[in-house]
Amino acid sequence: MTDTVDAVVVGAGVVGCAIARELARHGLSVTVVDRAADVGEGTSKANTAILHTGFDTAPGSLESRLVSQGYHLLVAYAEAAGIAVEPTGALLVAWDDEQEAALPGLLDKARANGYEAARFIDAAEVRRREPHLGPGARAGLEVPGESIIDPWSVTLALATEATRARAMLRLGTSVEGIAEGADEHLVTLSDGRVRARWVINAAGLFSDRIDRMLGHDGFTITPRRGQLIVFDKLARGLVSGIVLPVPTERSKGVLVLPTVWGNVLLGPTAEDLEDRGDTATTEGGIDQLLAAGRAILPPLLDEEVTALYAGIRAATEHRDYQISLHASQRYVCVGGIRSTGLTAALAIAEHVADLLRSTGLKLAVRDDLGPPLVMPALGEAQQRPYQRADLIEEDPEYGRVLCHCEQVTAGEVRDACRSEVPATDLAGVRRRTRAMNGRCNGFFCGAEVVALSAARTGRTAGQLTMVDR
Numbered sequence: 001m002t003d004t005v006d007a008v009v010v011g012a013g014v015v016g017c018a019i020a021r022e023l024a025r026h027g028l029s030v031t032v033v034d035r036a037a038d039v040g041e042g043t044s045k046a047n048t049a050i051l052h053t054g055f056d057t058a059p060g061s062l063e064s065r066l067v068s069q070g071y072h073l074l075v076a077y078a079e080a081a082g083i084a085v086e087p088t089g090a091l092l093v094a095w096d097d098e099q100e101a102a103l104p105g106l107l108d109k110a111r112a113n114g115y116e117a118a119r120f121i122d123a124a125e126v127r128r129r130e131p132h133l134g135p136g137a138r139a140g141l142e143v144p145g146e147s148i149i150d151p152w153s154v155t156l157a158l159a160t161e162a163t164r165a166r167a168m169l170r171l172g173t174s175v176e177g178i179a180e181g182a183d184e185h186l187v188t189l190s191d192g193r194v195r196a197r198w199v200i201n202a203a204g205l206f207s208d209r210i211d212r213m214l215g216h217d218g219f220t221i222t223p224r225r226g227q228l229i230v231f232d233k234l235a236r237g238l239v240s241g242i243v244l245p246v247p248t249e250r251s252k253g254v255l256v257l258p259t260v261w262g263n264v265l266l267g268p269t270a271e272d273l274e275d276r277g278d279t280a281t282t283e284g285g286i287d288q289l290l291a292a293g294r295a296i297l298p299p300l301l302d303e304e305v306t307a308l309y310a311g312i313r314a315a316t317e318h319r320d321y322q323i324s325l326h327a328s329q330r331y332v333c334v335g336g337i338r339s340t341g342l343t344a345a346l347a348i349a350e351h352v353a354d355l356l357r358s359t360g361l362k363l364a365v366r367d368d369l370g371p372p373l374v375m376p377a378l379g380e381a382q383q384r385p386y387q388r389a390d391l392i393e394e395d396p397e398y399g400r401v402l403c404h405c406e407q408v409t410a411g412e413v414r415d416a417c418r419s420e421v422p423a424t425d426l427a428g429v430r431r432r433t434r435a436m437n438g439r440c441n442g443f444f445c446g447a448e449v450v451a452l453s454a455a456r457t458g459r460t461a462g463q464l465t466m467v468d469r
């Protein structure tokens with residue numbers, strides 16, 4: 001057992017990593033615990049990767065405030081850290097009378113959320129902007145601020161900065177119990193124990209279970225799965241930005257949108273499940289998406305599919321985030337961060353720091369944080385290592401392309417395995433480099449990527465591939 005830390009953060013998703021970074025950079029000693037072997041292995045690895053303006057959140061809610069603040073924070077953070085963002089904008093399209101009649105209400109909602117840039121556009125303008133849409137678009141709402149982002153690098157960057165500020169990452173170990181003490185909590189892990197003055201619960205789909213360990217039962221996670229289809233890069237020319245449907249009470253609906261890797265996504269579904277771990281894609285779900293895609297963007301269905309995946313939203317019976325301070329227990333619950341947590345993560349972290357300050361805890365930014373972090377350039381619109389003669393001259397491994405679909409070099413795979421928060425399996429290499437994410441799914445480069453990763457991580461090929469995807 002180590003010395004008592006100021007805070008243990010349960011969960012190394014985008015939210016937990018953002019909180020750990022914020023607290024560690026403000027002088028607290030922090031341990032982050034996650035049962036997965038890598039950061040961002042939960043919902044944070046499988047979303048739609050939109051940087052939301054918050055135009056359609058419930059006005060006056062905590063989510064509305066944190067998404068809107070988080071949007072500005074993440075735009076600035078991504079720019080400083082070199083994380084790929086494309087300000088594509090979004091077009092919310094009405095396809096029938098009822099949806100058209102909902103547009104004024106959505107515009108009012110955007111304004112009530114402090115978002116003033118949305119505006120109506122007529123059917124002709126909708127078609128001019130997105131000429132490949134299916135027939136029947138009646139009108140639309142332009143939301144110019146909506147953007148697409150590299151979601152994996154965000155979590156990695158936050159985790160890296162947390163560790164640079166001396167937070168300790170304990171991966172591959174789960175929190176199994178929490179015993180409250182007068183001055184500190186004793187947190188039982190699957191492989192040991194941690195003593196912590198504060199517990200911060202950022203356990204995503206399991207945040208209600210951690211909440212119950214501390215005697216609360218204010219919310220229950222009702223997992224909502226979203227399946228998505230990734231189309232190959234030849235589809236990219238079919239859309240200029242994010243195409244949104246008119247949302248329903250339950251979900252934002254099925255979207256078509258580009259990714260920063262140059263693909264096109266179709267999805268997600270919204271399916272209520274019992275099993276919090278059921279990230280399977282299903283025939284029914286994919287059929288539903290294809291039917292929606294056929295109506296929204298018919299030529300998309302002629303394009304090749306690169307991958308299918310599913311993520312699970314941490315929905316609850318409540319409409320808002322479940323963030324609460326239990327000062328006398330020295331506990332902060334950050335639960336129910338459903339479909340906007342990537343965008344809101346940095347604002348959630350600032351909010352948690354403010355909650356701690358409100359109890360009298362001193363948080364002052366450290367003066368030894370070192371130079372700003374710069375992440376590897378992975379976006380299609382960025383200059384990648386294989387395009388940089390200066391890098392290749394310095395280190396020829398950046399000129400040796402391993403993955404030809406995604407143009408990933410041996411130098412990048414090597415770096416991913418020896419970075420400050422290193423990849424420990426192939427899924428981690430994929431998220432850090434894009435290797436094997438292309439149309440051949442690693443058929444061409446897989447063996448070489450595995451060999452290089454095994455050499456760099458000291459793991460066997462079997463260990464690397466066992467938990468892939």
Ligand SMILES: Cc1cc2nc3c(=O)[nH]c(=O)nc-3n(C[C@H](O)[C@H](O)[C@H](O)COP(=O)(O)OP(=O)(O)OC[C@H]3O[C@@H](n4cnc5c(N)ncnc54)[C@H](O)[C@@H]3O)c2cc1C
Nearest residue numbers: 011013015035042043044047048050175204226311341343
């Ligand atoms: C289909 C879909 C589309 C989405 N699209 C967007 C989008 O476009 N834009 C956006 O901003 N957001 C989007 N989201 C939401 C966003 O992905 C989530 O809000 C965010 O990833 C939540 O992060 P988190 O850190 O709270 O949870 P997670 O990433 O799930 O992290 C929680 C972590 O806690 C760990 N954990 C749980 N229990 C324990 C335990 N007992 N011990 C140790 N560790 C534990 C888990 O292993 C996990 O890694 C989408 C979500 C889905 C599913």
